[in-house]
Amino acid sequence: MSESFLRLEGITKTFPGVKALDDVSLDVRPGEILTLLGENGAGKSTLMSVLSGLYAPDSGRILLDGKPVQLASPADALSKGIGMVHQHFMLVPNHSVLDNILLAIDNLTFKLDRAALKTRVAAIVSDLGLDLNLDTPVWKLSIGQQQWIEIIKLLVRDTRLLILDEPTAVLTPQEANKLFDFLKKLRAKGSSIIFISHKMREVMELSNRVTVLKKGRSVATVTAGDYDTSKLARLMIGEDEVPTWSKVSHAQPNVLVSVHGIEANNERGTRELDDFYLDIYAGEVLGVAGVAGNGQKALGEVLAGLRKPINGNIRLRSVDVTKDWGNGKHFSIIGHVPEDRKAQGIAPDLTVDENLVLKSYKAPEFCNFIFQKNKAIRDNAKVQVERYDIKAGPSGAKVRVLSGGNIQKVIIARELGIKPELLIALYPTRGLDIGAAGFVHSVIAKAGETGMGTLLISEDLDELLKVSDRIAVMFRGKLVGIVDPTKTTREQIGLMMAGEAPV
Amino acid sequence: MIDLIETIFDTTIRAGTPILFGTLGAIICERSGVINLGVEGLMLIGALAGFAVTSMTGSFTAGVLAAIFFTMIAGMLHALITVYLKGNQIVSGLALAMLGVGVSALFGRSFVGKGLDGLSRIEIPLLSKIPIFGAMFRQDILVYLSVILVVLIALFFSRTRWGLYLRTVGENPGAADTSGIPVTRYRFWAVALGAGISGIGGAYMSLAYTPFWVENMTAGRGWIAVSLVIFSMWSAPRALFGAYLFGGINAAQLQLQAHGTSVSPYLLTMLPYLFTIGVLIWSTRRLEKGASNEPASLGLPYDREDRK
Numbered sequence: 001m002s003e004s005f006l007r008l009e010g011i012t013k014t015f016p017g018v019k020a021l022d023d024v025s026l027d028v029r030p031g032e033i034l035t036l037l038g039e040n041g042a043g044k045s046t047l048m049s050v051l052s053g054l055y056a057p058d059s060g061r062i063l064l065d066g067k068p069v070q071l072a073s074p075a076d077a078l079s080k081g082i083g084m085v086h087q088h089f090m091l092v093p094n095h096s097v098l099d100n101i102l103l104a105i106d107n108l109t110f111k112l113d114r115a116a117l118k119t120r121v122a123a124i125v126s127d128l129g130l131d132l133n134l135d136t137p138v139w140k141l142s143i144g145q146q147q148w149i150e151i152i153k154l155l156v157r158d159t160r161l162l163i164l165d166e167p168t169a170v171l172t173p174q175e176a177n178k179l180f181d182f183l184k185k186l187r188a189k190g191s192s193i194i195f196i197s198h199k200m201r202e203v204m205e206l207s208n209r210v211t212v213l214k215k216g217r218s219v220a221t222v223t224a225g226d227y228d229t230s231k232l233a234r235l236m237i238g239e240d241e242v243p244t245w246s247k248v249s250h251a252q253p254n255v256l257v258s259v260h261g262i263e264a265n266n267e268r269g270t271r272e273l274d275d276f277y278l279d280i281y282a283g284e285v286l287g288v289a290g291v292a293g294n295g296q297k298a299l300g301e302v303l304a305g306l307r308k309p310i311n312g313n314i315r316l317r318s319v320d321v322t323k324d325w326g327n328g329k330h331f332s333i334i335g336h337v338p339e340d341r342k343a344q345g346i347a348p349d350l351t352v353d354e355n356l357v358l359k360s361y362k363a364p365e366f367c368n369f370i371f372q373k374n375k376a377i378r379d380n381a382k383v384q385v386e387r388y389d390i391k392a393g394p395s396g397a398k399v400r401v402l403s404g405g406n407i408q409k410v411i412i413a414r415e416l417g418i419k420p421e422l423l424i425a426l427y428p429t430r431g432l433d434i435g436a437a438g439f440v441h442s443v444i445a446k447a448g449e450t451g452m453g454t455l456l457i458s459e460d461l462d463e464l465l466k467v468s469d470r471i472a473v474m475f476r477g478k479l480v481g482i483v484d485p486t487k488t489t490r491e492q493i494g495l496m497m498a499g500e501a502p503v
Numbered sequence: 504m505i506d507l508i509e510t511i512f513d514t515t516i517r518a519g520t521p522i523l524f525g526t527l528g529a530i531i532c533e534r535s536g537v538i539n540l541g542v543e544g545l546m547l548i549g550a551l552a553g554f555a556v557t558s559m560t561g562s563f564t565a566g567v568l569a570a571i572f573f574t575m576i577a578g579m580l581h582a583l584i585t586v587y588l589k590g591n592q593i594v595s596g597l598a599l600a601m602l603g604v605g606v607s608a609l610f611g612r613s614f615v616g617k618g619l620d621g622l623s624r625i626e627i628p629l630l631s632k633i634p635i636f637g638a639m640f641r642q643d644i645l646v647y648l649s650v651i652l653v654v655l656i657a658l659f660f661s662r663t664r665w666g667l668y669l670r671t672v673g674e675n676p677g678a679a680d681t682s683g684i685p686v687t688r689y690r691f692w693a694v695a696l697g698a699g700i701s702g703i704g705g706a707y708m709s710l711a712y713t714p715f716w717v718e719n720m721t722a723g724r725g726w727i728a729v730s731l732v733i734f735s736m737w738s739a740p741r742a743l744f745g746a747y748l749f750g751g752i753n754a755a756q757l758q759l760q761a762h763g764t765s766v767s768p769y770l771l772t773m774l775p776y777l778f779t780i781g782v783l784i785w786s787t788r789r790l791e792k793g794a795s796n797e798p799a800s801l802g803l804p805y806d807r808e809d810r811k
Binding site for chain 2: 055084092108
């Protein structure tokens with residue numbers, strides 16, 4: 001294979017309190033797919049943001065065609081043919097598809113000739129075999145379609161290097177395959193692609209070479225054929241112990257909570273849940289699979305009492321509790337691990353000790369008529385920190401300084417601490433390293449012993465297959481079906497995630 | 504009767520025009536994602552600069568240009584604080600409003616009580632002879648300018664490259680930045696130019712509407728412009744409608760006072776402001792229902808390296 005045209009040397013980047021990249025080097029060759037592999041927090045996105053001109057590195061240099069270049073802004077990077085599809089899409093939801101794509105076209109005339117531009121863009125869209133109405137506002141499109149718009153934005157420029165940051169996280173397996181076919185074609189035409197992932201299956205299928213990042217350092221670059229999944233996993237995780245546990249089902253035959261014909265809207269007034277039915281049995285872990293944005297968020301909110309359904313009812317042990325569900329009466333039996341842990345799960349400027357009693361501060365254990373019992377709160381924290389192995393720093397530390405994984409442990413310790421009967425966990429291991437994720441899995445699975453039912457919403461199929469007793473699949477706010485994780489396949493679930501009912 | 508209606512119509516336009524300029528300027532500013540609560544201050548600076556320069560030079564053109572110049576300087580101050588230093592837009596805007604009140608009172612002292620021959624009216628042949636609506640075509644040059652601006656701004660946002668870029672900057676500065684659009688530059692100039700346009704509204708007050716100088720002569724019209732921005736959903740044509748609606752209520756209450764009613768004049772003078780409160784309640788409720796056109800990043804400073 002030919003020589004590399006792009007080199008990153010000794011890139012270091014520090015954010016307040018974190019060294020995100022530490023002396024990282026990387027090179028890219030023409031016509032290859034280079035995978036950047038690493039756990040969440042390993043620095044993959046940060047490195048690529050440096051390369052696309054979004055972040056200025058503290059030190060290190062970038063060589064393009066042998067010459068050092070300054071990429072001081074995304075405009076700089078784009079002018080040199082480097083473009084990136086960010087994990088959080090850089091689209092304007094209120095603008096039409098066409099207007100979003102126009103942003104990427106250089107040399108637009110002052111007065112926009114939308115008719116001519118539309119013809120030009122439509123040709124690209126049909127070349128890709130996509131079905132897109134260019135006049136639709138982007139917020140009405142599925143996440144998968146939005147991703148294609150981001151890709152089209154790079155195609156209309158002369159992009160030599162496409163960077164894709166975890167593009168498959170929001171796709172069904174089938175959509176991902178379509179994307180892979182496209183990337184392979186692009187590679188055949190001589191473009192280079194940097195593909196960020198932590199999913200082994202994709203890495204094995206696509207890559208010419210793999211660069212592994214770990215804790216902000218590049219640990220190795222290996223060429224296709226020189227590695228297998230287990231070697232990559234070892235490189236990625238290091239010699240850290242991966243916790244193992246085996247699933248024991250605690251599911252009981254009685255229904256704990258059920259929702260009947262629920263309808264719910266989001267803030268925009270768009271329907272999120274549509275005639276939705278689900279039974280959660282005592283003691284079980286019920287996984288919920290689906291492409292992001294198909295109503296999981298609303299389901300979590302309705303069950304946590306945060307969103308009032310427009311229609312339908314919620315039953316607790318066959319008793320209709322729809323009216324009372326959101327008014328606080330049942331909060332002591334619901335544990336909730338929210339999707340956005342920093343915004344919804346903690347009070348960032350309070351201490352770890354205080355955060356651990358946010359749900360039980362009124363209990364006589366922790367307060368009398370007027371005052372909080374600070375010693376009891378501290379003692380409780382000591383016990384929980386030990387039990388959940390929370391790296392909480394010195395006593396009295398604010399919870400915001402903790403790492404994502406430890407914040408998640410604080411939330412889980414607090415929510416399980418009230419001994420809930422129902423646990424609603426949204427993406428509980430997102431952003432955690434393998435060790436912390438395994439710990440969270442085992443805690444959730446074990447809590448079923450007491451008869452607690454768990455609704456586990458996740459985008460990670462491996463996680464769902466490993467932890468759940470049953471997996472419910474959602475599509476466009478409806479339940480497509482429920483499968484048994486021991487009897488189903490990823491392909492089967494993938495088809496259901498695209499709306500095809502099980503046969 | 505026709506005469507009375509024509510008078511009311513005429514006053515409607517003249518009372519609405521300063522607010523229209525104020526609102527248009529704020530729309531340009533806020534479309535870029537920067538809140539501008541300082542319109543009242545900008546209009547006062549514009550009113551004084553216009554009045555002072557015109558009374559010294561005798562040239563209305565010089566007066567209007569001075570109003571634009573000085574309000575743009577004040578606007579750049581707001582832009583410096585909010586865009587480059589990423590300060591709080593609400594606080595900076597409120598400071599700007601108070602600054603304008605103070606500065607115009609201080610430097611306007613020697614002009615208090617002085618007057619000008621107001622800006623002359625230009626009759627457009629034929630059109631001005633139409634009953635009632637003819638009043639629209641017997642106005643001064645600034646009124647015509649304000650209507651032309653409405654059309655230009657609407658076309659700018661919908662049909663031009665810069666308009667698309669500016670809207671993008673206000674909706675999602677990250678998307679603009681990663682497309683190579685210089686976010687801070689767009690924001691800076693949108694705030695500055697918007698301030699200049701708001702300033703013409705002030706100049707209209709002191710050069711045409713009530714052509715003499717009194718302290719605090721805009722009397723809250725800048726604040727009404729701020730609420731009309733929300734009412735108009737950040738659209739220039741709807742701003743014209745809102746400003747004339749306000750002007751109409753003002754004209755009606757003035758006529759009522761002139762013809763002597765038993766209602767206290769203080770209550771009548773309150774009417775336009777009560778109307779403003781009503782408009783705010785109504786448009787905020789519409790916003791809550793999601794019928795919004797509000798720039799999605801309004802009020803949020805942009806920092807490229809901010810980690811979300």
